[in-house]
Amino acid sequence: MIRRIAHRGPDDVAVARLPGAPVVMAHCRLSIIGTQDGAQPIHQTDDLLVANGEIYNHEDLRAILGESAFETASDSETILHLFRSGESRWISKLDGMFAFVLATRDRIVAARDPLGIKPLYVARIGEGYAFASELKAFDGIPVASVEAIPPGSLYDTRDGWRQWYRTPHGAAEAEADLDVGRTAHELRLVLEEAVAKWMVADVEVGSFLSGGLDSSIIAAIAQKVRAETGRGPLRTFAVGLEGSPDLLAARAVAEHIGSTHAERVFTPRDVAENLAHVIYHLESADVDLVRSAIPTLFAARLARADVKAVLTGEGADELFAGYAYHHAYVDDPRALADELTRALGTMHNINLQRVDRITMAESLEARTPFLDRDLIDFAQSIPATLKLCRTDPDSVESTGETTEKWILRKACADLLPQDLVWRKKAQFDEGSGTVEALQGALRSLLGRGGGAPVDRADEGALYERILRDRFEDAGRILNNAGSWTDARVAV
Structure with missing residues (x-):
């Protein structure tokens, strides 16, 4: 699967397993932020993360979350620490274009940015899941179904689907006093x-x-x-x-x-x-x-x-x-x-x-x-x-x-x-x-x-x-x- 989408990131390709859980992740990297130490998958304690895109407010989030918690200069690492904060709407604090999959030993969370600038697909293989940035990653693999994770949505194997972002409805007529x-x-x-x-x-x-x-x-x-x-x-x-x-x-x-x-x-x-x-x-x-x-x-x-x-x-x-x-x-x-x-x-x-x-x-x-x-x-x-x-x-x-x-x-x-x-x-x-x-x-x-x-x-x-x-x-x-x-x- 990762070979089929290796064009997305020629700088590095890495595969990691999450110890104690039936989880394997692969990432092909195009280094933009944190070029020296931002390799993925990011594995910290019992969590494993792969992310695509950019978190533009990552410096602000680092200041809020505490710089000492971070192990890399990667903007993607902010996703992991926001998730660990336990806040109910932690994902809404991310400002940017992104798609990611985060796994713990008993849970998988996958989400996509508000308008779906970055792609993410999910497939069912038997009782398990497979995720990828492009459909071609699944080509020839016997999966039961493949669908796009909708923009502004999050899927949690523990809590189900959430639509965390809704596009604000457009205004029609101007108010009389509008300048x-x-x-x-x-x-x-x-x-x-x-x-x-x-x-x-x-x-x-x-x-x-x-x-x-x-x-x-x-x-x-x-x-x-x-x-x-x-x-x-x-x-x-x-x-x-x-x-x-x-x-x-x-x-x-x-x-x-x-x-x-x-x-x-x-x-x-x-x-x-x-x-x-x-x-x-x-x-x-x-x-x-x-x-x-x-x-x-x-x-x-x-x-x-x-x-x-x-x-x-x-x-x-x-x-x-x-x-x-x-x-x-x-x-x-x-x-x-x-x-x-x-x-x-x-x-x-x-x-x-x-x-x-x-x-x-x-x-x-x-x-x-x-x-x-x-x-x-x-x-x-x-x-x-x-x-x-x-x-x-x-x-x-x-x-x-x-x-x-x-x-x-x-x-x-x-x-x-x-x-x-x-x-x-x-x-x-x-x-x-x-x-x-x-x-x-x-x-x-x-x-x-x-x-x-x-x-x-x-x-x-x-x-x-x-x-x-x-x-x-x-x-x-x-x-x-x-x-x-x-x-x-x-x-």
Whole structure:
């Protein structure tokens, strides 16, 4: 099982047993915090722990729990000591992205972060349990069932299931006395704090930069954080076809913020050669998910040559109404707020699955500051009427043109060139040129030469055939996969 997911952590692989209990754990490590002594599994007295992800408030927790209790500099060790505190809601004190399994001699506890940024699956084998970060770890193993541990959930073999986190419901209409300017200013402060928190590491953290609003905002703030703390320029990474809109926009942003920028141009041949690799690691044959995973792969490979961790803009569209289909809700803020809340709950097996699987396939950790818990709480309190509205950049008066993510644009307008701040959204696969390159790759793989474009049905069928060829238990993979189209609510 650990060999099949060894790409997630090439720095070290270790296996440990818990004496006196039928428990064995394995961990492949990508060392980010506590690089010298943070090896896992962590075995202390009668407890054994493996964890994936980052606990960003680990220094605060150390101060509260008592530094003398800690044996390593690892952020993951805080999980163990919080559990031992005996507090009923100990897990809610963890701030970050994480999935972990903790075992004592008579008990197993497994849990996942609020939105499921980090994956965790559980399988039944006879009377026992098996856990893993990816479905491929179970491939070919005769398990009775496999399911994802839901985001914000904890499973305890002694006490059963708990949903320890619930996404706060989004606000719809603005109060009569709401100060829009102050709201935008506070959003900016919360966002800056989130980015600074999610940059905590003992290694350098870079940033994906597609040239779109979300990644550009994150990169601009991250560059400020580095400057304020006396570090060198932020490293940013962009990919696309030669001359694609994303590459051109990313260059402009990088020049504007002063980052050290790298880019990679890919071709239809590159797409064809890497398609099977993408689908295997993605663990999905969903057309939209595969399309967006392709440029993510090239970006991850580019970034991994320089850094071990990157910031991404994932989550902004779900928090601030950034997708084209959201426009149908512009006259129904209550329905829009409900849809955004629902969409946040589906991210774990759609966009967050793509980001985790594809970056970790290249041994790169992706971080999503927009999905910081404090930022989620504040963003959900902002009325939907300020997220998607008929307006222009200088007025909240209705002009008939619908602007998505309006309050986010207003909050960050001074960070970036104005033409980019108010640039209309393009999907990553469109702006990078992936859709165009993919058509050439698909025609080549299907032996169609320069004929008519490959339609979605044939494209999806090809992806499923590729997936089935790569897995012994392909049905298990497909049954657990999310679908981007199914994740949208019809309006």
